[in-house]
Amino acid sequence: MMYRNLGKTSVKVPVIGQGTWTYGEDKNLAVEEVRALRFGIENGLTLIDTAEEYSKGGAERVVAEAINDCRKEIFLTTKVSAKNCSYKGVIEAAERSLERLNTTYIDLYLQHWPSKEHPIEETMRAMAYLLDKGLVKYIGVSNFTPQLMDEAQAVLGSHVIMCNQVGYHLNDRRVENDVIPYCQKHEVTVMGYSPFGYAPQFFGGIGFPEQDTKERQILDKIGEKYGATAYQVALNWILRHENLITIPKAKNITHIKSNLKALELTLSDEDLQLIDTYFPKANEGMSLVKY
Ligand SMILES: NC(=O)c1ccc[n+]([C@@H]2O[C@H](COP(=O)([O-])OP(=O)(O)OC[C@H]3O[C@@H](n4cnc5c(N)ncnc54)[C@H](OP(=O)(O)O)[C@@H]3O)[C@@H](O)[C@H]2O)c1
Secondary structure, eight states: OOEEEOTTSOOEEESBOEEOTTTTSSGGGHHHHHHHHHHHHHTTOOEEEOOTTGGGGHHHHHHHHHHTTTGGGOEEEEEEOGGGOSHHHHHHHHHHHHHHHTOSOEEEEEEOSOOSSSOHHHHHHHHHHHHHTTSEEEEEEESOOHHHHHHHHHHHTTSOEEEEEEEOBTTBOGGGTTHHHHHHHHTOEEEEEOTTOOOTTSTTOOOSOOTTSHHHHHHHHHHHHHTOOHHHHHHHHHTTSTTEEEOOOOOSHHHHHHHHHGGGOOOOHHHHHHHHHHSOOOSSOOOOOOO
16 A cells, blocks of 8 residues: 655555445445445555535444444544534534544544535634544545635634545546645645546536547556556546545445555556546636535
8 A cells, every 4th residue: 555644744644545425325235335445444445534424424334334343543534514514513513423433533524515604714613622622633624725725724723724625537637726736835635536537416427438438448548558447547647646645435346456456557658648638637726616
C-alpha cells in the first residue's frame, strides 16, 4: 500500500480507501458488504468513508460490523449532512454516528455539503467542540469550493481543515483548476470520490466510459501496455497528485483486487497526454453546490 500524510499532520493514510455509498440499503447484501470491507482492510484499504446520509445510517452500521475487532487499525471517516449543520445539530449527528459505528471516536468528520440554512460559523464551532472533546480526531469538508474553505477556516482559528472530499474522475476534472491547487498550497488532503464516474442520478451521471466508445478504447489501449484494465488506468491517473487520495466503492472482491493492483503502474508522459486529449481538462473550477 502507498500512504500519504493527512493534511498538515504526520498521520499516514492509504491512498486508496473504501467508499460505502448504498451499503446497508439491502439487508440481504449485508454479509457481502461486510466481507468486502474486511477483505479490503486485510489488504491495506484501512481508510473507510461513510456518512450518516448513506442508507439513513445503514452504511455506518455495516461499517461497525466490519471493523468491530480492528477499530484501531482503521481510519474512519464519516459526514454530517448539510441539514444537520446547526451547532446543536452537528453535535447530535456526531453522537448518533458514534453510536451506529459502535466507537468512541471518529478519525475524520466532514461537513457533507455546504449549507445555505446554517451559517458556517455555527457548523465549524460545533466541529471545534467535537475536536476539543476528543470525539473526532480531525475535521474537514466535502464539496466545498476554495472560497467556502477559506470561510470555514477563518472561523476555526487554531483548528485546521485537514481534508476536502470532492468528485474527481476522468470525466470531471474541474477540481484540477481550483480545489487541488488550493489544497496543495494550504496542505489539505483532497479525497477524490466517485473515481469511476457519477451514478446516473447524480450530476448528469457521467459514468465510466462504455465499451465501444473511443474513450474506453483509448483506456484499454493504454492499459494493454501495462497489463492493466481501463479501470486501473483511471484509478492510477487520479493518484498522480501528491496531496490526493481516492475512495472507490467496490462490493465485488475481484474489483477490490483490481483496484489494489492499480497502484503498481506508472503512466508515461505520452499516455498522460493521450488521456488529456480524450478526457480534456475542464475550462472552469468546481461549481457544484448542492443545498
Ligand atoms: N462526499 C460526497 O458527496 C460523495 C458523493 C459520492 C460518493 N462519495 C463517496 O465516494 C465513494 C465512491 O464513489 P461512488 O460509490 O459514487 O462510485 P465509484 O467508486 O466511482 O464506483 C463504484 C462502482 O464501480 C464499480 N467498481 C469498483 N471497482 C471496480 C473495478 N476495479 N472494475 C470495475 N468496476 C469497479 C463498483 O462495483 P461493485 O460495487 O459491484 O464492486 C460500483 O458499481 C462512495 O461510495 C462514497 O463513500 C462521496
